Amino acid sequence: MLPNPNDLVLVAFLPSPRDLEIARVLGWYRIPLVSAPRVVALDYVAFYQPASFGDGHKWCIEYFAQVKGHELVTREELFKEDQGTPNAGVEYFKLSLGPLQALPQPIPAGKWKRLTFVYTTGERLLSAQTVDDLSVHDEEREVLFHALRERAKERQEYVVDDDPGFPFTPEVLALLTERGYGSALFDFTIED
Numbered sequence: 001m002l003p004n005p006n007d008l009v010l011v012a013f014l015p016s017p018r019d020l021e022i023a024r025v026l027g028w029y030r031i032p033l034v035s036a037p038r039v040v041a042l043d044y045v046a047f048y049q050p051a052s053f054g055d056g057h058k059w060c061i062e063y064f065a066q067v068k069g070h071e072l073v074t075r076e077e078l079f080k081e082d083q084g085t086p087n088a089g090v091e092y093f094k095l096s097l098g099p100l101q102a103l104p105q106p107i108p109a110g111k112w113k114r115l116t117f118v119y120t121t122g123e124r125l126l127s128a129q130t131v132d133d134l135s136v137h138d139e140e141r142e143v144l145f146h147a148l149r150e151r152a153k154e155r156q157e158y159v160v161d162d163d164p165g166f167p168f169t170p171e172v173l174a175l176l177t178e179r180g181y182g183s184a185l186f187d188f189t190i191e192d
Contacts, residue, residue, distance in 0.1 A: 004122050008119065008121070008144075010044075010120075013115060013116045023063075027096060028094050029047075030095075032090065042095070043066065047063050059109035059113055060107055061103065070095045073094045075092060076088035103125075107125075107130065107131055112131040119136070
């Protein structure tokens with residue numbers, strides 16, 4: 001099933017082909033808690049493949065999956081062979097996935113070779129020619145920002161006492177994205 005235009009999509013870094021196989025066969029994807037984006041209550045996740053995927057598959061997005069739910073687990077719960085190791089207690093968000101699906105055509109990275117997490121919409125995912133096309137601009141960014149806040153409040157992931165509005169101008173957002181801080185755009189604290 002393809003994403004609807006307004007579905008919330010997280011483009012996420014997929015470290016290795018082994019992780020793609022885990023998503024395909026076992027139906028889950030892990031995000032380390034310490035580096036997780038603020039909202040993991042998503043409709044879909046799309047996977048950015050780095051150089052470890054080799055020629056023809058590196059630096060692009062080829063696959064996505066519907067997110068069925070998420071839970072907080074430890075590494076030893078994910079990988080039984082890690083029981084008793086120093087990393088056994090490291091916490092992860094485990095996203096439960098529907099079937100892995102190939103995009104109609106891969107989305108090449110273009111100038112974006114390093115990427116961790118980028119929020120986008122179903123419409124942008126399906127129409128993007130490069131990863132840069134996934135970035136949401138101007139009024140659309142404010143709509144996405146509010147959708148993320150609402151999703152988090154609905155799922156009780158964090159408490160919001162008031163709505164301070166969107167704290168960045170489009171010019172500042174463009175500069176941050178250009179400088180490679182796109183994944184950090186929604187990880188901020190607003191103080192009065």
